[in-house]
Amino acid sequence: MWRQWLGHAWPPHKKGVLVMNTPTGNSLSAAELTCGMILCLARQIPQAAASMKEGKWDRKKYMGMELNGKTLGVLGLGRIGRAMQIVDMATGKGLAGIVNGQALSKAFVPQTKPWIALARALGMVLHTVGKQVQGSVQVCTLGEPGRLHPMPGHRDADGWAAHRGTRGPAGLGAQKEVTLRNALLLAQEAGLKVTTTHGDVAPESDGSAGLLQVALQGTPHRATGMVQGSTPVLRELNGATFKQPAPLAxxxxxxxxxxxxxxxxxxxxxxxxxxxxxxxxxxxxxxxxxxxxxxxxxxxxxxxxxxxxxxxxxxxxxxx
Missing domain, CATH: 3.30.70.260 (ACT domain)
Structure with a gap:
């Protein structure tokens, strides 16, 4: 609409109304308001307040639910989305995790699912081979530039491969409910430092899009795999290369x-x-x-x- 008034006085200005673009002016306020609305939905505060004003005391009807331990879904991580932080006022602890809805949707497309399964499998193999481990875990994707778009973790700050790949080395399978988004946090609590990298290398002779490698730094333990068709396969374990990649299923x-x-x-x-x-x-x-x-x-x-x-x-x- 502003293009229609380019070079002319915009109607609000004629009325003495100041109009301006302030992209960061109220981001925090909008995030706080959203947090307040979430609390209202969880605890049914508007309904309970209206009921009380009518002279009722429906305590059991409006008990609501606690937010502690819940996962917050954030659809879009712009200025307001990044400011969304819900904390337990009493302990200062946050929710279990924050999910970027856009990235989450990418994690479940057909091209991405096998890579997530591969990362999880490599992590489990590495955990079993390396026994109980602590220190640093490196998750690295390798592939020709521009060919690894479907692979999780490829130049992606969220690193879906990192989340699944660290589940095994951290020993998180039985102790806690592990999701795509909280695995890195739980790995840190378990004493693991996780780093993610990507390397551009020439295409493989078998035509595969690339490789995924999970390694325990400072040890010989390393597992490298890829996806053939839709099947995760192991190509290398602790420096030993398989003559034919082995299915991990x-x-x-x-x-x-x-x-x-x-x-x-x-x-x-x-x-x-x-x-x-x-x-x-x-x-x-x-x-x-x-x-x-x-x-x-x-x-x-x-x-x-x-x-x-x-x-x-x-x-x-x-x-x-």
């Missing part, structure tokens, strides 16, 4: 052996036959320092690994 068995110990696979096959569990897939890595990793896809988890343990250096199961 369903019940899987991961074990490490001496390259000179060939009896692990026959022993595993015999164990599977006894309990009626089917071998769905088998992938082995190249040899590093005389050792190699193997990943076995199973139709169901094994209840007892006692027969296999004497044949391997370490073994563990995951259900992804």
């Amino acid at each position: 369903g019940p899987i068995l991961i074990y490490r052996t001496k390259a000179s110990e060939p009896s692990a696979l026959p022993t595993l096959a015999g164990l599977l036959g006894k309990v009626g569990v089917h071998l769905q897939s088998y992938h082995s890595s190249g040899t590093v320092a005389g050792e190699q990793w193997s990943i076995v896809g199973l139709s169901a988890p094994l209840s007892n690994l006692g027969e296999l343990k004497p044949r391997v250096m370490e073994v563990f199961q995951l259900h992804l």
Whole structure:
């Protein structure tokens, strides 16, 4: 509308009304008003006030709900959205997390879901291999410029891959309810420092869009994976590259052996036959320092690994 009055007095000015653009003038006030409205909705304050003015005392009817522990959804993180901070006045603690609605919608498009699943799987693998860990976790995306747009964490401050990738190393699976948005905060509480980076590299020979790597800094523990089709796969574990990337889905068995110990696979096959569990897939890595990793896809988890343990250096199961 202002273009129509360009070069002419705008009608409000003719009436002595001052009109100006003040983009930051009331951002905080608008955010505080929004917080107040949220409290009114949660505790039904307007309805309770109206009822009391009518001489009623409907205490149970307007009990409402507490905001403590709830997750606040913020649709758009502009000046007002960034100012949205709800705190517990008594303890000073905030809500469980703040969700950027625009970023959240991107996290559930078909192209992004496999990368989120990959990040979660790599984090779980790393946590199991590294046992209980503390220190620094680095989540890195690698790919050709412009080809990794669907990948979470690619030059994205929110870092969906970081949130899922740190869930495992922080040991957050059982203690607390972990979401895409609170995982980094919980990881910090667990003693982990999380950093995210992106590296532009040449495209892979297999045509994949890129790689996702989760590493425990200062240790040899590192897991690198990618997405083939819509399936998350593991490409490298602790420096050992798999000849064919191993699918990270369903019940899987991961074990490490001496390259000179060939009896692990026959022993595993015999164990599977006894309990009626089917071998769905088998992938082995190249040899590093005389050792190699193997990943076995199973139709169901094994209840007892006692027969296999004497044949391997370490073994563990995951259900992804």
